[in-house]
Amino acid sequence: xxxxxxxxxxxxxxxxxxxxxxxxxxxxxxxxxxxxxxxxxxxxxxxxxxxxxxxxxxxxxxxxxxxxxxxxxxxxxxxxxxxxxxxxxxxxxxxxxxxxxxxxxxxxxxxxxxxxxxxxxxxxxxxxxxxxxxxxxxxxxxxxxxxxxxxxxxxxxxxxxxxxxxxxxxxxxxxxxxxxxxxxxxxxxxxxxxxxxxxxxxxxxxxxxxxxxxxxxxxxxxxxxxxxxxxxxxxxxxxxxxxxxxxxxxxxxxxxxxxxxxxxxxxxxxxxxxxxxxxxxxxxxxxxxxxxxxxxxxxxxxxxxxxxxxxxxxxxxxxxxxxxxxxxxxxxxxxxxxxxxxxxxxxxxxxxxxxxxxxxxxxxxxxxxxxxxxxxxxxxxxxxxxxxxxxxxxxxxxxxxxxxxxxxxxxxxxxxxxxxxxxxxxxxxxxxxxxxxxxx
Numbered sequence: 080x081x082x083x084x085x086x087x088x089x090x091x092x093x094x095x096x097x098x099x100x101x102x103x104x105x106x107x108x109x110x111x112x113x114x115x116x117x118x119x120x121x122x123x124x125x126x127x128x129x130x131x132x133x134x135x136x137x138x139x140x141x142x143x144x145x146x147x148x149x150x151x152x153x154x155x156x157x158x159x160x161x162x163x164x165x166x167x168x169x170x171x172x173x174x175x176x177x178x179x180x181x182x183x184x185x186x187x188x189x190x191x192x193x194x195x196x197x198x199x200x201x202x203x204x205x206x207x208x209x210x211x212x213x214x215x216x217x218x219x220x221x222x223x224x225x226x227x228x229x230x231x232x233x234x235x236x237x238x239x240x241x242x243x244x245x246x247x248x249x250x251x252x253x254x255x256x257x258x259x260x261x262x263x264x265x266x267x268x269x270x271x272x273x274x275x276x277x278x279x280x281x282x283x284x285x286x287x288x289x290x291x292x293x294x295x296x297x298x299x300x301x302x303x304x305x306x307x308x309x310x311x312x313x314x315x316x317x318x319x320x321x322x323x324x325x326x327x328x329x330x331x332x333x334x335x336x337x338x339x340x341x342x343x344x345x346x347x348x349x350x351x352x353x354x355x356x357x358x359x360x361x362x363x364x365x366x367x368x369x370x371x372x373x374x375x376x377x378x379x380x381x382x383x384x385x386x387x388x389x390x391x392x393x394x395x396x397x398x399x400x401x402x403x404x405x406x407x408x409x410x411x412x413x414x415x416x417x418x419x420x421x422x423x424x425x426x427x428x429x430x431x432x433x434x435x436x437x438x439x440x441x442x443x444x445x446x447x448x449x450x451x452x453x454x455x456x457x458x459x460x461x462x463x464x465x466x467x468x469x470x471x472x473x474x475x476x477x478x479x480x481x482x483x484x485x486x487x488x489x490x491x492x493x494x495x496x497x498x499x500x501x502x503x504x505x506x507x508x509x510x511x512x513x514x515x516x517x518x519x
Contacts, residue, residue: 104359107463111406113381117357123442127194127476132498135477138469142424142507145467148209148216148492149501153201155494156278157336157415157482158501159232163254166207166216166484166492168501172200173228173244175274191439194476196497202226204241206257207501214503223250223259231281231337233290235319242279242292245271247317266290267322270310273297276351278414282337283319285344290317291327291368293334293348300353301377301389312376314348314368330374330400336416336482337368338431343457349413349433350403352380358441359409365416365433365452365459366403375400405459410438411446415483415494419451422489424506430454432466432491434480447471449480449493467493467504 104112132147139145149155153170160166203226208218223241231242239252241263248263269279269292276295283290296312297303314334316327333351340347346368352361353376361380373396375382377389382402385392407413415434419427430453435446449467452459470478479497486492486503493502 106359106362106406106408108406108461109404109459111362111381111408112359113362113384114357114359116360118355123358124191124440125442125444126191126439127437127444127447127471127479127497128474129194129196129497130475130477132477132500135469135472137467137478137502139467139504140426140464143504144507145502145504146214147500148214148503149205149207149219150499152205152499152501153198153203154196154496155205155481155499155501156230156496157232158484158492158494159234160484160486160492161234161252161254164209164212164486164488165255165257166486166501167222167232167239168205168207168494169229169232169241169482170201170203170205171226171228171230171244173230173274173277175271175277194439195479196499198499200228202228204229204232204259208257214505218257220257222257223263226263228277230278231292233281233283235283235287235290238319240266240281240283240290240319242269242281244274244277244279245269247279247281247290247292247322265322266319267317267324270294273303273307275303276311276333278333278335280335280337280348282339282346284346285339288319290319291315291337291346292317292324293331293337295333295335295351296376299355300386305377305389308377314346316370327370328368328372328374330372330376330396331368332376334368335414336434338416338418340367340457341418341420345457347416347418347431349407349416350374351412351414352409353377353386354410354440356386358443362406362409363411363413364403364407365405365413365431369401372401373399374403381406405452407433407435407450407463408445410441412436412438413446414481415449417483417485417491419485420487420489422487423485423491424489427451427464427466430459432483432485433463434483434493436479436481436496437470437476444471447476447479449483449491466491467502470495
């Protein structure tokens with residue numbers, strides 16, 4: 080079958096699949112509804128149709144304001160607020176040469192690509208500076224270039240760490256500098272063969288001794304064989320001084336963002352779960368990451384619910400699977416995580432912001448927003464609150480959130496890799512920043 084006829088057949092199949100409808104189930108919180116698995120020839124897909132923002136802006140809660148502080152970036156993924164208030168933006172688009180194993184892989188890949196930016200990834204770090212603190216980031220320089228799909232960022236003292244798709248590297252950093260003065264130093268290699276899930280999440284322990292890196296799986300559910308999953312679907316703990324690592328936690332299909340909880344020092348992650356079990360399986364999630372714990376992939380999901388698609392199946396692994404802390408609904412694709420502070424206002428002082436990139440494999444899209452998960456006593460408590468929305472309307476998609484970062488001065492920084500924008504959300508009582516050019 081030719082590529083053209085295969086895609087034509089896929090389009091017809093998708094049209095028929097869309098006629099079936101999808102029932103909505105409650106899937107936020109610690110006890111999500113888990114329907115029976117539903118498998119088809121190919122997954123139902125509704126692909127984002129990109130459109131420029133024009134005069135539109137995202138929607139934020141009453142009492143807050145949103146401003147585009149940088150536009151025309153080259154696929155912004157994650158951000159880091161430096162001690163002097165400068166913002167570093169990691170820009171890039173990764174992925175390896177994963178061979179197509181099934182016709183539906185080619186079909187899904189073709190359509191998914193249509194819902195992303197056509198801009199080439201920058202493979203660089205861009206520094207944004209607001210020199211007078213008025214909320215307008217008039218300074219913009221390339222801090223470092225010729226990287227390899229940089230994603231995760233962390234600062235420990237005067238050492239700036241960057242997680243490329245194939246390596247963890249380090250720059251020397253002095254407050255106020257606008258460009259790296261030397262080439263990066265290799266800390267350790269990261270799994271990069273095939274690189275089906277290429278993003279390498281990164282955060283540092285509270286004491287600065289360790290770094291944590293998220294390595295996503297090389298498949299949906301082990302269809303490439305488990306040999307290529309060595310050191311994948313897990314979080315590494317890396318000694319920041321030596322680069323030596325251990326497997327900190329396993330069974331995490333794609334841990335796309337990591338953050339250390341203030342006060343407790345507990346490591347948390349958001350995880351993209353598996354596909355092809357239906358619109359409402361399996362819930363993506365927010366969870367504390369416990370050393371030595373196994374979170375199920377690929378043999379089980381949401382605790383001891385077996386997924387026998389992977390062969391050879393290991394029954395003994397199902398009983399070991401740890402239940403995650405908080406469901407974020409199936410296929411929302413969380414890619415950003417940041418704990419809040421009192422500077423964000425009383426309603427959003429205690430909890431975590433989560434950037435949801437948005438679904439592709441559902442008839443009714445979900446995600447495409449930033450939510451706030453309230454905490455109480457150090458744990459998620461209650462329903463999520465929409466914080467940054469309005470990224471889809473009238474069949475068009477204007478933005479897709481990735482990284483979220485809390486500025487201690489009272490702002491949420493959001494990277495949008497569809498419109499190639501960095502957004503800044505602040506309480507409205509803060510001095511309003513000057514307006515910048517409209518997003519194109």
